[in-house]
Amino acid sequence: MSSQPSINNSKVLKVEPLDQKDAKWATLVKITYTDPHGVERTWESGERLTRPAGSDIDGVGICAILRDPTKPDESPRIVLQKQWRPPVNATVIEIPAGLIDPNESPETCAIRELKEESGYVGEVVEGGFGVSPIMFNDPGFCNTNLRMIHLTVDMSKPENQNPVPELEDNEFIETFSIPLTDLWSECKRWEKEGYAIDARVGTMAEGIEVAKRLRL
Template sequence: MASFNKSKVLKTEPLEQKDAKWATLVKTTYTDPNGVERTWESGERLTRPAGSDIDGVGVVAILKDPQNPTATPQILLQKQWRPPINATVIEVPAGLMDPKETAETCAIRELKEETGYTGEVMEGGFGVSPVMFNDPGFCNTNLRMIHVTVDLSNPENQNPQPQLEDNEFIETFAVPLRDLWDECKKFESQGYAIDARVGTLAEGVELAKRFRLS
């Protein structure tokens, strides 16, 4: 697969609310701390399953090789073209929740479907993040980040085969976790867009390094 997807935007036009399948616009009326009535326009996702507190998950998948325990951990990333910004984006594996599905199950399923890898959710209370809102000033979309390890010695991970849908064109690759900030800067210089989840992870790693937090 080429590093830059050859997809392109053909046109952009208004979407009638009655035709919306994935998201819609709403106008919220509220009062501010001074009692003044105001309005707010925002997006609202239409796909959150009943009973779920999140729309989807992002997967922080760390590749580990038990045969080489001192090797630098690598993080699994993806390249995927996204129509709203007409650009190929550097992302983590991610996906929407299915009905009656837990965040952990969703993460393992999406990881397998998008990358072919089989992973395990990290233990010790670090496996599942708090609920995070992507852009709360604009939309109500939210998710949990699920932290997963991928055992490269597992026979299932020797030759991973993604199970992509016919409208998914995803290139999976890995980079050293400690170099994620520099990798993001490099990808940006090459014309890629950086997903905020990847950028935030990179910032966290870089802050931990610079301020010697561990």
């Protein structure tokens, strides 16, 4: 938000190997497996250390759509964020997201994370579209996974008039929204401006563009 320091002031100072014993959030493992011919092979993989016991996911991604029922002709807007990410040394265009807490449902996690990161109060979309199947972020590299949760933010409600995020002291997030129909063209523009595009944002934009072009 405007009162925060610019996230573009962040920069990587150094990169060095991480000893496994010092890892708090993720670690590397070597997997031994057999291929279809019975040949024994190995694979290097990353694993999160934060998945709660009994949970089948690490966290959630949030597709939050702003709608005002008193203005039915307005184009729906998607909530996005700008957040500088050390692994890519760039400011990334992302959707809201977060890790799941012990004994927390994906729906509750999404509502909580959206409120904390953006200030918006959302409701899970009904009719079976609210919660996606489990999706793996990069299965060739790690086992990290999530469910996409679809939320509607009713902009006519008082709590969504002047949303105030509840960020932790190590979080520097700029929240904004754009018309959902402009997502593809905006991704192209952001890339030219030097932003990195989170795969979930890019994939959603591409899906919308495919549907538009094929008139699905």
